[in-house]
Amino acid sequence: MTDTTPLNLSTAMPWLAPAFQSLVERFESGRLPHALLVEGRSGVGKALFAMALAQRFVCDSPHGPGRCGQCRQCQLIDGDSHPDIRRYRPEKSRVIKVDQVRALGEFAVASPQLAARKIIVLETADQLNTSAANALLKTLEEPVEDVTLILLQRAGQTLMPTIRSRCQSLTLPLPETDVARTWLHDALAADSMTVGEEDPERALRMAGGAPLKALSFLREGMLAQRDECLNAFRAFLKSQQPVDEASKPFVSIGIEATLDLMEDWTLDMARFAAGGCGRDADAAPVLRFLAGHNSPGAAHTLRDAITESRRGLSYNLSPALETERLLVHWQSLMPRRQQRA
Known part of the structure; x- marks a missing residue:
């Protein structure tokens, strides 16, 4: 499952489907906030959720809650080369640095190249250093009409209050235990991974019920x-x-x-x-x-x-x-x- 694969959250990650559908409806009615703060436990699926949103928002012919996978926009997404979607995360460091956020700000004020709007996904917003957080605040204080910022934050981690106050917050839920267990067993089968009989349950327990984190535990030993x-x-x-x-x-x-x-x-x-x-x-x-x-x-x-x-x-x-x-x-x-x- 890659970030460019057309993702049907209803089947791939059913615990995220209601939140996804709600945001799609807000987008289609013109009520989507310019900055969205997506919170949730590590391993609940925040990054995949955000990229699925970004791809849906630029698709020319969306099918229900998902993207079509056929239009010019989707072809560029599949090639990981869509010019109006940008993703920022730590590079060669444990934090997002000010140069990255300045580049984000320059991208935000430029006109879209192909789609009707630009989407910015800022992963691990709780890992901004002080200079980067202040630079981001300037971008949030001067919103651009054709830009949507999606900030991701791990539950329990700190974020500058002035950044939080300029975003609408959405908390992604953990799946029910049976749903998480089924998802994890299916993911292991898709990977053709052989693990100990008790390992999936133990991994889920250690991951606090977050299925993607449990899968990562098992993949990495x-x-x-x-x-x-x-x-x-x-x-x-x-x-x-x-x-x-x-x-x-x-x-x-x-x-x-x-x-x-x-x-x-x-x-x-x-x-x-x-x-x-x-x-x-x-x-x-x-x-x-x-x-x-x-x-x-x-x-x-x-x-x-x-x-x-x-x-x-x-x-x-x-x-x-x-x-x-x-x-x-x-x-x-x-x-x-x-x-x-």
């Missing part, structure tokens, strides 16, 4: 890597491994995956502190132990530290040093007798 991270995490908390050794499996999966994993753990810890259940069954014993030996606010303080690390991604921080800093923060939550042991 992330379950085994997460097991290595958890083993190192447990050993470090018990002072059985030095921090530089414990950080190695985390560094191997990358800083962003490390932050996602640790954030998931902090959320589970907060759930345990509130008397609830966690999503990561393998990490549950240690997280429940930490929740029981700390105040309810400990998880929130730790999550703030992870958020601070995310902000630091724009400054090319050292993944190893940042991972070690967070591991030490985790270990500070252990009772003193376990730390000494």
